[in-house]
Amino acid sequence: MTEPSLKHPSLNIVIACGGTGGHLFPGIAVAQELKKRGHRVTLLISQKKVDAQASKNYGDLDFRTIEAIAMPKIPSLSLLGFGVRLYKAIRFSRHLLDEVEADVVIGMGGFTSFPPVYAAHRKGIRTYVHDSNALPGKANRMTAKCCTNVLLGIEEARHYFNPAKCIVTGTPVRQEMVARKDKNEARAELNLPQDRRVALVMGGSQGARNLNSLVIEAARQCADLCDFLIITGSADFARVSQLTADMPHVHVIEFCSAMAAAYAAADVVISRSGASSLTELAHMGKAALLVPYPFAADDHQAHNARVFAAHGAARMMRENTLTPDDIAAFLNEVLKDSSLLASMNECALRLDMPDAVSRIANVIEHTDHAASHD
Ligand SMILES: CC(=O)N[C@H]1[C@@H](OP(=O)(O)OP(=O)(O)OC[C@H]2O[C@@H](n3ccc(=O)[nH]c3=O)[C@H](O)[C@@H]2O)O[C@H](CO)[C@@H](O)[C@@H]1O
Known part of the structure; x- marks a missing residue:
């Protein structure tokens, strides 16, 4: 394992990447890179079968599960249940952030990213969200409001967010x-x-x-x-x-x-x-x-x-x-x-952006970067 340099002290990083392969695999790629650079990484995934199936091949990574909650599409009584589950997920996230002494939280997208990013934001911890799509989802647009920077898979998505907060990094592929x-x-x-x-x-x-x-x-x-x-x-x-x-x-x-x-x-x-x-x-x-x-x-x-x-x-x-x-x-x-x-x-x-994973890791390591522009 590479020792973190003095310039980049070892960080405790939480990556929320559950719910679907499209969030999980880029999260795994970022975790692999940050671990290689000497940081401690905890991955937050959901209890869904797809997450369990996909994560079992990465025994060297530290996975924790959080309940996957989706925002109801139509306002109804289910909003009440949603509110309770959201509150519990935020509370769970707060405890986890304390337990791992998180310095940074990255959400790889989807609603599963919101509770840990929000909890981190409230604690004054640095937060990021990555969006890989050309048209970002509502959950990411909401999560982005609590983030230091928004990391984009492609330039086309920039104008859906505060453009000054966006950095185009590309979407990482897994190490293998x-x-x-x-x-x-x-x-x-x-x-x-x-x-x-x-x-x-x-x-x-x-x-x-x-x-x-x-x-x-x-x-x-x-x-x-x-x-x-x-x-x-x-x-x-x-x-x-x-x-x-x-x-x-x-x-x-x-x-x-x-x-x-x-x-x-x-x-x-x-x-x-x-x-x-x-x-x-x-x-x-x-x-x-x-x-x-x-x-x-x-x-x-x-x-x-x-x-x-x-x-x-x-x-x-x-x-x-x-x-x-x-x-x-x-x-x-x-x-x-x-x-x-x-x-x-x-x-x-x-269309390949081969250095996406290092771009993301560089943003995470440069704590004092003036990264409000690409
Ligand atoms: C229905 C829906 O809303 N899907 C969204 C979901 O996609 P979803 O997770 O289905 O799809 P993606 O194309 O983003 O990712 C699939 C990932 O699963 C991997 N894989 C797939 C099959 C398999 O047997 N093994 C395997 O490893 C692929 O290599 C890829 O890494 O999240 C993506 C990222 O926000 C969105 O762009 C998609 O639109």
Whole structure:
């Protein structure tokens, strides 16, 4: 472990990153970097299955759980219950901050970030929130009001916050993804053929049932074109496995703990457009068909996807009009035109911000930085 320098004394840092993979994995990346720099890090995650599934591979990190609470969308009696749970979460956070003697609190987004950041703000502890989306959610906009600085995944989000508080850092990818894997090795690791094209299908950290169904139909038409690696999500694994039992060119995983290999093995990706998935697509330089989750708050996944489409890194299609034929046509187009595929890959790579994790760690370490500007 690197000893913290005198210039950067060891800090006790709490990172709130629960609720979904899109908050958890960037939080893990920041924790890995800060730990490497000699700081003590506590990660606050939720009790949801996805958090438990994803965090179990990081035994060297210190995880604590906090109840995940969501703000009711419609004002109703449930507001009362929400208020009580929020109060309890803030009280829990206050105790935890005392226990770990926190110097800094970072919220990686979502409502789970609010109670610890708010509790820290009230105690006069330095606070940050990271937002990875092109259109920030209400929870982050609210949390940002209690923060020293707002760290942004992309510039497009700046005008939703006090611009002077914002620093564009990018969204970090996990340490194991930083070095890109070799395609052949990745395919061997995932038992995929070496001599066929591979399309990776992923529906964010929890899977996407409708997208899975459309892809299965498209895969029937594309048996001669490519193999498919479908990451189904826990809830849809049994159904997809059954539907594809007679399709040897379709490979199914419930939850993938080897995402670096999954991306490296793929020639093209079909995906939801959650911010972490997009960050990883950029880092791996992978062309994609993006199908935003239609019910995401304020349709923010469509905003994310448009940024990638505008840069030539992806095509975006809406789920309500998407057909298996569209998917098959996209795959035929990009997999049969190597210069188009190469150019989309290149455009994706140009959106990569490889130093995001050190930018964030630098902001955290420079306690007296005049970081009100990018
Ligand atoms: C429905 C919804 O509102 N989703 C939001 C949620 O996304 P959600 O968490 O679903 O999606 P993201 O794309 O941001 O992140 C998914 C993460 O899970 C990882 N992964 C996925 C599957 C798997 O089997 N193994 C694995 O490790 C991916 O590599 C990636 O790191 O938070 C994101 C960050 O605020 C938002 O941009 C998304 O819009």
